Structures are given as structure tokens and as C-alpha cells.
Amino acid sequence: GLQCGIVGLPNVGKSTLFNALSNAKAEAANFPFCTIEPNVGVITVPDIRLNILEGLVSPQKVLPTVIEFVDIAGLVKGASKGEGLGNKFLANIREVDAIVHVIRCFEDDNVVHVAGSVDPVFDKEVIDNELQLKDLESVEKKISRLEKIAKSGDAKAKKDLAILSIYKEKLTAGFNARSIDVSEDDKQAVSDLQLLTAKPVIYVANVDETSINEGNQHVETLKEAVKNESAEVIMVSASIEAQIAELDSEERQMFLEEYGLEESGLNKLIKASYALLNLITYFTAGEKEVRAWTIKKGWKAPQAAGVIHTDFEKGFIKAEVIKLENYQTYKTEISCREAGKVSIEGKDYVVEDGDIMHFRFNV
């Protein structure tokens, strides 16, 4: 499954957000280091199309896809040198598919700020620098390994060394690996290092309730600072999310309307994560279950089938595909078939977002 790691300085609202996300009601205390164990929360991905299919098929159960959020606390200045349980947390980050970087954009004199005042760009750079230092360590290790090989005249090692030295220079200068301008081919030279700052990132600007519609100066400053990173900045109010998490779905809708919000911050975050990672959803629909499956955009039918079961991929024969709008028009799979709205696709079919799939395979 997809895993997102929540990072950020202490006291920026990570636990509050994480607890809201995972619907847990653990305590968020007003002091740094209150969340010292990495927590994993699994949340289901809300998808209106699942509700539509449920209405049409009346299955025994409905299974949405899930995203795992890992609360990676304890990142402080000096983490790359092992401070504040640093190394343990950095190792956690290496495992995740994407980083959700929470940044404090709310003023509240009662909530201690580790650096004394609210300064989103400074905060972001503290975290970035720790990750960059860790990446620099990985890059330098590989450089010294390759230097030995290059001495014997190995051409590939020489070429990789040249690429690695670009990374070294940029990381040293305070750039994140994701913003370094090298070709996809050249990126191979660092792909084995799983650089932390190469991971896709979403910035979550945690604002107070009164700023949730208009934003505030802190959010503007942050947006300006990250505009060259091709990363999205999402405005969320962790305290609103915490309140939403306590409500049932009907109350939730009313609550959102009261605040003039179209959707929860959680929904925004999930959508942004999907877009960031180029993910799409296809569905399987039967009387037993209606289910959503997450795949990468561009995947062909056999690979998509493989997320259900590896046998589906290995023994793939063909896929029957119904578009959701046809399912809605003709109501049942049989009527779709009669109307010629079930297309038979082979192994080169590129699955589209929202496809309803039925795989045929050899066992």
C-alpha cells in the first residue's frame, strides 16, 4: 500500500493532524517530543464512485483503498547527527513513498515554538537541512566507493562520479535532491541511495481556524519559498480536522458548510497525494464485493491485475472493461454487455482512472 510519512518540527501540529487522520483520539500535548514513537495510521480513501457502484450492485461489502500515514516525530535540528532520536526517524523516512511536511502557520502564544517565533520558511529549512545532511552522507559514501573503482579506469564509475558530484555540490548548498536538474537517465546514479530529499513532498500549512478560508501571511511566505520545488502547498487546520474526526458523516457535512469548506483537509491531502504520486483507481464490482484498487497511471491491464493477485498478472488472458458512466446508464453488467458497452482488452490496454475491470486469467 501507499505510505506517507508526516514530518515537521515539534509543536507544529503533526500529532493533532495524525490523530485526526487516523481517527484516533490520542493526546496531543503542548510540548516538544510528545510523539516519540512513530505511529502508523491507516485511513480509507473516500471515493464517490464507490458509493455509486454500491448503489448499483448492492454488494455484501465495499472495500475502499487505503493510505498509511506514519507520524515521524522527533525531527529536530541535529537529527542527522543523531540528536532527538534523529537517526531512528530518518530511517523511517527512507521507507515511505511520499513525505507530508507539516509547517506551522498558526499564531498561538500558548503553544511553544521551538525556535521562538512562527517562521514557516525557517522551520522548513531546519527540517530540509537535516535531510540534506543525511543525503550528503549517503552521496559521499558512494563517492568514496566509486573513486576506488574509477581509478582502475571503469568508465561507468567515472560517469556516475560526475553525477554524484553535482548532487554533493547542490546538497551542500542547501538544495533538495528533488530540485536538482539532471536527466532521468542520470538519476540512475543515485537511485540506489533512496535519497530522502528526492522523495515527493506535499507541504501542509497548518493554519488556525480563522485563516482556513483566506489563508494568512505565513502561508503566502511559504508558497513563495517553495515555488521552484514543484510541490503543492495545502492549507489545513489541524484543529478543524481534529473536530471533524469526532463527527459522523452527516454532522461532518454541516460542520464543513458552517466553515464554508467544500471538503475536509484530509480529503485535500489524499487527493494531492494521489496526484503527486501519479496514482489512479480502478474498480472491481461483483455481488460479493465492490472494491477500489490503486495503481500507477500508465499501467497496463496485466500489471493492474497483479495488485489483486500475482496469478492474475502471470496468467492474464484478457480484461473486460466497463466505463462508470455506462454502468450508471445501463445499471447492470448484463445490460452493459447487451448494449455492447463491455470492451474486451488485451495485455497492452492502459487502464484508465475509474475503469470497472473484470480479469480473465489462466491458473
Ligand code: GDP
Ligand atoms: P507536534 O509536536 O507537531 O506533533 O504538534 P502537536 O500536534 O502535538 O501540537 C502541538 C500543540 O499545538 C498542541 O497543543 C495543539 O493543540 C496545538 N495546535 C496544533 N494545531 C493547532 C492549530 O491549528 N491552532 C492552534 N491554535 N493550536 C494548534
